Amino acid sequence: MPLPKAELHLHIEGTLEPELAFELAARNGVPLPYADTGELREAYRFEDLQSFLNLYYELMAVLRTERDFEELADAYLARAAAQGVRHAEIFFDPQAHLSRGVAMGTVVEGLWRALGRSEERHGVSTRLIMCFLRDESAESALETLEAAKPYLDRITGVGLDSAEVGHPPVKFREVYETAAALGLRRVAHAGEEGPPEYITEALDVLGIERVDHGLRCMEDPALVERLVRDRVPLTLCPLSNVRLRTVDTLADHPLPAMLDAGLLCTVNSDDPAYFGGYAGDNFDALRETLFLDEKRLRELARNSFLASFLEDDEELRARYLAEVEAYEFGA
Numbered sequence: 001m002p003l004p005k006a007e008l009h010l011h012i013e014g015t016l017e018p019e020l021a022f023e024l025a026a027r028n029g030v031p032l033p034y035a036d037t038g039e040l041r042e043a044y045r046f047e048d049l050q051s052f053l054n055l056y057y058e059l060m061a062v063l064r065t066e067r068d069f070e071e072l073a074d075a076y077l078a079r080a081a082a083q084g085v086r087h088a089e090i091f092f093d094p095q096a097h098l099s100r101g102v103a104m105g106t107v108v109e110g111l112w113r114a115l116g117r118s119e120e121r122h123g124v125s126t127r128l129i130m131c132f133l134r135d136e137s138a139e140s141a142l143e144t145l146e147a148a149k150p151y152l153d154r155i156t157g158v159g160l161d162s163a164e165v166g167h168p169p170v171k172f173r174e175v176y177e178t179a180a181a182l183g184l185r186r187v188a189h190a191g192e193e194g195p196p197e198y199i200t201e202a203l204d205v206l207g208i209e210r211v212d213h214g215l216r217c218m219e220d221p222a223l224v225e226r227l228v229r230d231r232v233p234l235t236l237c238p239l240s241n242v243r244l245r246t247v248d249t250l251a252d253h254p255l256p257a258m259l260d261a262g263l264l265c266t267v268n269s270d271d272p273a274y275f276g277g278y279a280g281d282n283f284d285a286l287r288e289t290l291f292l293d294e295k296r297l298r299e300l301a302r303n304s305f306l307a308s309f310l311e312d313d314e315e316l317r318a319r320y321l322a323e324v325e326a327y328e329f330g331a
């Protein structure tokens, strides 16, 4: 039985496996510039974040109908459940679909068909987090939030993703203020490729409650001290960092140093179809390569539930935390 955990950094579009991409391409009559899944997989050699994003946005063309989004999410939830994920807070990128003529309702209703049945079917509770693309304008983000208004009962929070460098958090001050006024939780990618100053700015200007990645906080001791003091969770994605060359190898990953510094770290999969593994695979890689012991692994699992947006169901959080404490490794 795998260690129970929450997944807090997962782009649903990044769970599109090559097999499903080809199936949806055929069903929707969308041409793909790859002969087969093997050739597509060959394209999964990334230089940096942008080279990955180019393929990520290209492949989304196959997602067109509610049923497509439902199948995408259901396939992810099945895989996540098999790797011990008990709770998933799932990002989606509405602008990447709206710009292709796919309506907000198609995306949200489609995802909801899978999420609404997930507890019963997969034993995984879920939340949805809508991300703004930071390489698009602030006006576009505001329009996206406006388009989401009919669906806010299904959306727990907002996030910020896509190309980071050159797109500082301050650009999105207004949309985050509006989101907060609507009662939405706030997170943002910061310090993945961008500098530690972006993390500080996202905390100060956007009022984020959790930092996605946040890896580069380690370059700023005063920031580390603040994150530790304020118990701000970081959603790390080790296999993503290796594939996007944010770290040289997994053995060089700062996660052990970050835990030693007292940071509230969690382990997540980011875009598992592209980066070589789901949540459990990330845990396994850390155990094998960084020699994390059972105490550390349990801490990471505990952190994932502590960092989750389960304030609306503390009973469920307590049950998950009890599962983590009761877990027997090797059983």
Ligand code: ES4
Pocket (backbone or CB within 6 Å): 011, 014, 049, 056, 161, 162, 163, 189, 192, 240, 270, 271
């Ligand atoms: C992403 Cl790894 C990563 N970073 C920033 N934005 C993203 N969107 C999907 N995956």
Ligand code: ZN
Pocket (backbone or CB within 6 Å): 009, 011, 161, 189, 212, 270
């Ligand atoms: Zn991400």
